[in-house]
Amino acid sequence: MKRENYLNAVNNTLEKNIFYHSLALEACMGGIYDYLQKNNLLKNNELPKDDWLIAGLIHDIDYVGEFKEYHPNKTKEALIKSNLEVKNEIITLIKSHAPKSTGVNPTTQAQWSIFCADSLTGLIVAVALVYPSKKLAEVKVSSVLKRFLKEPKFAAGTRRDEVKLCELSEGLNIPLEKFIEICLTSMQQIAPQIGL
Numbered sequence: 001m002k003r004e005n006y007l008n009a010v011n012n013t014l015e016k017n018i019f020y021h022s023l024a025l026e027a028c029m030g031g032i033y034d035y036l037q038k039n040n041l042l043k044n045n046e047l048p049k050d051d052w053l054i055a056g057l058i059h060d061i062d063y064v065g066e067f068k069e070y071h072p073n074k075t076k077e078a079l080i081k082s083n084l085e086v087k088n089e090i091i092t093l094i095k096s097h098a099p100k101s102t103g104v105n106p107t108t109q110a111q112w113s114i115f116c117a118d119s120l121t122g123l124i125v126a127v128a129l130v131y132p133s134k135k136l137a138e139v140k141v142s143s144v145l146k147r148f149l150k151e152p153k154f155a156a157g158t159r160r161d162e163v164k165l166c167e168l169s170e171g172l173n174i175p176l177e178k179f180i181e182i183c184l185t186s187m188q189q190i191a192p193q194i195g196l
């Protein structure tokens with residue numbers, strides 16, 4: 001399972017903004033995993049970090065062409081087009097980011113992570129774009145939190161009700177502000193790769 005192969009597949013398949021979003025979610029998945037591990041909060045039946053990362057990277061790979069209306073139920077088929085595959089646990093993990101389309105509700109920490117972080121990336125990008133420099137480096141946790149809580153029309157595509165479920169005790173049990181901090185700092189680390 002080589003990252004480079006999946007990266008090329010996503011890059012060659014998706015529009016640039018969705019490609020950037022894919023890289024952003026991959027970074028968030030890695031950041032959340034590291035946070036849980038560092039704080040001894042990672043449950044021992046969780047998938048390895050590489051699986052979290054690949055799932056983030058390819059979660060939208062079927063959001064194109066004939067598969068788009070079935071997204072994210074056609075990950076396997078979309079991967080086959082690039083001569084790639086992943087194990088079933090990763091397919092299930094990807095499905096859990098869109099329960100309404102797949103019927104797979106998040107239960108594991110990895111599943112809650114992909115579910116809660118998916119649409120938060122868009123809000124973080126939108127906050128960066130407000131600055132004249134359009135740089136993620138300028139963005140503060142407090143600015144993202146303020147836009148999140150007090151300006152529901154800002155980056156309206158961000159499903160705030162879903163992101164907020166990061167606080168669920170039976171899920172990730174991470175306070176919203178901390179969750180935003182983890183995702184923001186993860187994205188800042190790859191800012192040049194996502195044009196920010």
Ligand SMILES: [Fe+2]
Pocket residue numbers: 021025059060118
């Ligand atoms: Fe996504």
